[in-house]
Structure formats: structure tokens, C-alpha cells
Amino acid sequence: MSSKKRKKDGPIDFTIDGQKVQAQEGWTILETARHYHIPIPTLCYHPAVHPWGSCRLCVVEIRQDGRANVTASCLAKPVAGIEVLTDSERVQNVRQWVLEMLLAECPASQEIKELAAQHGVTSTRFAITDPNEECLKCGRCVAVCNEVVGAQALTFGSRGVKKRLETPYRVPNNMCIGCGCCVSVCPTGALQARLDTVRGDISRRTGHGFAH
């Protein structure tokens, strides 16, 4: 169970890779690591939206009271006295496999290839279904459209491996206001490539046509 204290805590002291760190109230482990310039790879995390925890690249190992759990650092709130490891064997194992999965999921993405290469992953054992795909279903675009912009024009349809980023009825959505935030937050070129399938007739809402 998580920390039982419900009243406001002060700063929380713990360690990351042996280094003493202090998290301010409400910080996640990832935010704390970023503050101390301790590198943890991320992909679906974006400071403008709530963390979703889907890519699992940011996992860390948390050791406390003889127990060790692997969990996503973008969502985990630290508890006093824990030992966080950003590069343990278990963490490395998850990361290696996730990067191999990404190479198969988004074979056309240069960003993914570079990220994987940074961690020593250059090939994949997973089957490639669409060699032109770049979307990793990280959820950033949906989150920004829902939480920040409020247009609610994008969503995920279906589940499992059939999960797709799409619009209702798979036709361009007139709720879209053409702000471009989704393209800005997309970690690859995926949304840019499919923007015309999303953006409906924005002249109805803004009075203008497309700029480009």
C-alpha cells in the first residue's frame, strides 16, 4: 500500500543510483531525477499533460524493506528512504525489449531508431506489420487535445494490437480546430503524416480555411 500519510508532507529524501536526492511535495520520481539531471529515457511523457505510463521506457527499480518493484517513474511518487535504481538488470531488460518492440511498431521513425541506438538496440526480433508506420500510440496527442486544448477531436479506437489513433467514424473530425498541438507533441512524424485524416472542415469553426 502507498504512504499512509494524507496530510501535507514536506520534502522527501531518498536516493537515485546511490545519489542522495530530495523531492518537493507532489514530485514524481521522474521529475526529481530531471531536477538532478539524472538521465531516464522517456517517450510518452510530456510536461504539458498528465503522465499516462504507456511506453514503460522510464521504468526504474525501487528497493525498500527488502522488496524490489519495477515501476514507471513518470507516475511513481517517492516515499522517504527508498532506493531507486535507473539502470538495474531488470530495468535494462525491460528497456531493451521495449526498444525492440518500438523498432517493429514504428519502423519508419528516425527518432525511434536513434533512441534505440543510444541504448544499443539496432535490430528487432518482432514482426513488422507496417513498414511505413510511425505511431507508437503513446497517447500524447489525445492527451493534449483533451486536456490542454479541449477540442476532444482525437481518440484511440479498438484495443490490443488493433489499437489505433483515429477520429470517430474514421472520418476527418470537424471538432478539430487546426491548432497543431497534436503535431507539436508527437514524438515522431506519425501525426504529421496523418493530419489530413484528423483535421476536418475548420473553416466552420474559425472562419478561415487552411493556412497550409
Next chain:
Amino acid sequence: MKKIKDVSEFQELRQTLLAAYDPDQPVARVCLGPGCLALGAEKVSQTFKSALKKKKGSFKVQPLIKATGCHGFCSQGTLVSLAPLDLMYVRVKPEDVPEIVETSLIKGKAVERLLYSDNGTRYKSAAEIPFYRAQQKIVLKNVGVVDPLDIQDAIRSGAYQSMAKALLEMSPDEVLKTVEVSGLRGRGGGGFPTGYKWRRAAENARENPGPAYLIANGEEGDPGAFMDRAIMEGDPHAVIEGMIIGGFAMGAHEGFLYVRHEYPIAIQHLSVALQQARALGLVGKNILGTGFDFELHLHRGAGAYVCGEETAIIASLEGRVGEPVVRPPYPVEEGLWNRPTVINNVETWANVPHIVNMGADSYTNLGVPQSTGTKIFSLVGKVKNSGLVEVPMGISLGTLVEGIGGGVPGQGRFKAVQTGGPSGGIIPYELRDITSEGVKQEPAKAVPDEKKGLSVDFDSMAKTGSIMGGGGMIVMDDHDCVVDLARYFLRFLHEESCGKCLPCRLGLQGMLGFLDNFARGQGTPEDIDALESLGQALVDGSLCGLGRSAPNPVLTSIRYFRDEYLAHIVDHKCPAGVCRDLITYSIDPETCDGCGLCAKHCPEACISGKKKKLFTIDTAACIRCGVCREVCPVDAVLVA
């Protein structure tokens, strides 16, 4: 029915019902449980009713026909039990009904051929039958006994007595304490201490004033498990009563019964039960005049195994997709609409009235210290006596499968049991003789036969690498392939994954790719190591329990049956004769009688021969679809 205003009216109603009960009235209880339904039990029930109408004048007391929930002995369905004669009839067909009416209901004698017989012994009453003898029906006490669509029948059999006791004789804290001391652990498979969960929720609700919610998890998605279905269909009031008691204990006034879409009868029975309970004032405002309000809503699932996960159930109730979120925060802190929420499995809720009734100490006398009480199992697969059983925890696996289950029928040899569904593992049967140190044996007392060997309880099962799980216990014989079964579970989860996190969404597909290769006799022994490594990545990296436990069947099967994997990969053989690409069909020239049925039905038209002469299969074109094996009257098709 008029609303009950206080507890004395309730007791009055109960006494009236008990007084009206005529012990001499013949009652025939027809099982309408899932297994018997599939065998046409409805027709049996209807035939009884129309037969009695015809014979109206022949009885001293008009017999009663009750359609009840599951009697448990599914492999002998349709089951009909008679009282007060205390007879159990098995394999009853509509054609048998007139004889039962004439011989048993009118003349009061047994129809010998319909009694259960085994090894030359005929059994009259259910209590004598070995299948039932080692069981202890506590949670299932009313299932198969009461008419689930009649609340008065339930009340007569004790429903809502515990609720009255809790509301009127105990304080909320006393109820909480009772559940804590009882040691009740979640029956859905997680085994989490229920009392602790309740206590945390109650505390959180106090610290953050506002509503708290209860949810009954009836998503029972494990394939091969129907324990919760039997409770919901056979004794719906048990769940309702358990939740009201829980609400009282925790200060929650609203509950949700979440029932999977694939159980329309359970939904109907719960709906009727709720209506009737509301009409009597047992659900709603000011229950029994105590001032305690509790409202209960019925919600249907929509066909997603992942909605058995706590946060996914919450998402579904809120009108969102069943995508789990990370915990902490746990539902007892922030659950439904961010309020403290307790989610318990249907069987867990159904235990609560019994715990209140018998008291925590008596409850702890059942089972073993860390796993108190009983557990309901669906004992299915390659076992002679398959069905629904309730046994005290700590019973040995051997007693469960061989003593109650009767062992493997036919020529098969016991190979393994699969427990815990897609989150569980495959345990080789040899383990049944190994006593787990997790079980505290009574010192200096002779260990009874039921206690020798692998103990069926939460912790002992977990030590084997599997889990006790929700209750699905599938017995496998040597005609079942472990590689094929591991592949089956991966396919199942692959279709059910919500797809939110990468390790599960793509990792399952990756693992499935390995297993597909193995089933075709392809791959290398190094692939087994890669599979274990990938499995570990899912265990560590997945967001929710579905992904984290998905590798269990594969990893346990590799642990205990590595040789079988190597047989597929290295020898290109499937020892069990299951994996299509590794077996061939041929017709035994000694047995074939030349009838030609096989050739007639073969979809690939690859069987040739002349009438009355030997037929042969073109193995290159054969797809091993199995039709020829099915139609051959002399079992001449061999599998190699």
C-alpha cells in the same frame, strides 16, 4: 409483499415462512446450472410442471418443482434431487420425468436406474456420493436448494439473518473487526486480506468526508471458471446481503454489482433479486428501521476480460474504456469518481454473511491459518467427476483431483493441473505429493489423508509458481500438450489486452510468435531463453496485472516441462499428439471396415478408397481437421 419496517417484522416474516413449510411436501429440485442447462434441463423442469398438472388429483400434498442453481455434479447432469425422500437422480432426461412422478413423487420409491452408481455401488442420497463427501458447502449452501427467483425461499433458508444481526447487534467497527479476524482473503485470485482493505477504505472515507463505494467484481473472465456465475445465478441474495453488511461496516451507502456481459442469466437473477429485496425494504432507505441506507445498482460488463482488473472496472463504471491505471493510488484511497472504493470478488462478498453468522473464530477453524475458510473450484477438464466443488482450504491437491474428481477417465494418465486461468500456471501432477512447508501441520497429530501432499491454499500454490487463482482448476492428461496450452493462454490475453502499454500490447504478440514457432516444430533452444527474458520484461514492465501475470503459464510450463518444449523444437514431435503441424493422420488397415464415411466428409477430399476396401489419407493434403476421426465408427484413424 409489503415493506418490512423493522427487525421484528422481519423475524415475523421468517417465522411465518418457516411455519408454512411442510416437511412432508415432496419437492423436486431441478438443477438449472450452466452445465445442466446445456443438457436441456429447462425441458426437464417444464416436463415436470406439465406432468404434475396432469396428475393433479393423485397427491396428498401437491409436490413442488423448484428450478434451482447449480448442484455441482456437472458431469452427471441433468441433476434432480428429491426431498424429503433424500434421493439424487442423475442424467435425467425429459422422458424420465413421468416415471419419477409416478414412482417417487406418488409412490415414494426410488427409480433405481436414475441413481448415481460407481464401481458397482449405487448411491441414494447426495451426501453419500464420494464427489460430495469431502466437500463443505458453506458459501454454496443455498445454491441448488433455493429458488433464486423467490426471495421468500431465500429468507426461509436464512438470507438476511446475518444482515439483521450486523445492523442491530453489532457496531460498524465490530463488523470490520470480525472480517479482519476471520482472515478472509480475496477469492478472485489476488488473495488480498479483505478486512485490511475494508479498514483502509473506512479510514480514508473518514479522513476525506464524502461517499465511499462498494463494487462486486462479477467479471469472472477466466476461461473455465464459473464459480461466481453459480453464486449469482443460484443464490443472488448472498452477494446482496454481503454488500449491505460491508456498506454498514465501512460507512458506504452505494454499491455496484458488475456482471460480465456473457452472463445474461446472472444479470436477470440479480435484477429480480434486487427488485424483490427493494420491495421488502431490505435494500434502500432505512433498512429494517435502523436508519442505515444502502442502494445497489446492477451494471453489465461489455465483453472485456481486462475489466476484471480493479481500476479497469472503475473506468468501465465511469463510462470509459477499460484501460487500467497505475496503482498507487489504490481504489481504497481514490477509486470510483476519486472516492474510497472497495472492490471484492462475488465469492468474497458471499462469504461475508457466513462470517458474521458463525463468528470470526469459527470461520478460522475452516481451512488453514493463512488461508481460512472454504474455496469454490470449477474442477474441469480431463477428470471423471467434473463440476463445481467447495472445499476447505488446505485440502490436498490429490484429494481434490482424485478423491473428489475421481481421477482421469479412460486411458489417459494424469499430467498436470492448470490453475488461476491466464494469470496462473501449469503444475505437474507429481507435485501433488510434495508437502509445502507453507502449511502448518498440527504437531504430533497423525496427518489425515486429505492433508498430505500439495496443499491447495494461497501461499502453497504461489510457491509452485502458479496461483490458486479464482477457482478454475483444469486437469490435463497426456493427450494435452503443454506447449499448446501455453500458446492458448497467450492468444487469449493477446485478444483481451487493452493495448495501452507497450510490453503487454507487443510483448504478448512477441511471446505468441515464439510459441507459434514451437508449435510448428520451429525455433531453437536459445529461443526458450529469449522467451523467458521477454516474459520477465512483461512481468516487470507491464502496467497492470494482466500483463504482469501473462507470462505465468509460459514460464511455469518451461520450468516444469522443458523437455516437452525441446521435443517440439529439436525433435519436431508433439508427444501429446496435439500440435497440428507435428502430427499425421493415417488409417489403420487392420481396423478399417471400408465404410467410406471418412472420405464422404473430408473437406479436403484427400481420402481415397473403394467401398468395403481399405481407405487411405493423402497426408500431404491432410489438414488434420479431425472430421474423419469423428465419423469413423471403428476408430480406425490413428494419430502419430
Next chain:
Amino acid sequence: MKAKKPTKPKKPTIEIILERYPRHPQHLIGLLQDVQAAFNYISSENLNLICDYVGVPITQAWSIATFYKSFSLEPKGEHEIKVCLGTTCHLKGAERLIEGCERDLHVERGQTTGDQRFTLDTVKCVGACAEAPVVMVDNNYLGQATLISLKDQLKKL
């Protein structure tokens, strides 16, 4: 014996279905269930009506309608054939049964035949494990199903 005229319940309209529920997102799934049951599928008109009624954006309604298996956006066939792929049914050869259906009906699992007569689906599990393998044809159970008994059932329809 008095002949009893069978009464078929009148099909409710979308307005009647909507009125059964309060206007709250928690009833989104319940409404979709009722519409699916009444009309055999969820049309885009009804999906729009439902999401307006309960007050959720169309994107949420769309993701729900495509996430959950019990909803279909295309009309289902006149008859639904559900082959149980529960564990026990699998061990007793359910995979062969569904392949047999796929061959005989010329559809893949999850699809509806061109003439809209049959929808072939899988289900896990129906809880009748002692009778494995089980196939449900509409609401009728076919226990201990074989390729032949299943073929006969289909011929009857």
C-alpha cells in the same frame, strides 16, 4: 389445451431506450448494450444520440464502441454462432470446431456471412465446462459438439 399465441415484445425505439436511464456518463455502456440488443448493432445516428444524451464527447463514445467486444458497428447476422474457446473446450478440440464453421460458412471468426444470415464468433467461457466443447447457436447450447452435430444444427437453420 388452450392455444397460446406467442407474443413478441415490440421493438423499442431509441427514445424509449434513452428514457430508461438518467443523463450521466456512467450509463453510457448500459445504453449501448440496450441499443445493441434492440437493433443488432450500433448505428452512427444512435451513437451520436447516446453520447449527447449522457453528455460525453463523441470521441469517448467511439472509443467505447470499438473497445468492447459486445458492441458491433455493423449489423450482426440473423443467427449468432458462438463457439466457446474456454480452456476446457479448447482441450476438447474447440479450435477444430471453429475452423469447421469457418470452412462451412466461408467466413472468418468475428465476421458475418454475405447474406447476413450468420455471424460467427468466439466466446470464453459460457460456464458449461462439463459439456465441452460447447457451441451456442443463438441462445441454445450445443454440448459435446462435434463437427457433424454442428453441421446438422446449421443445416436446420
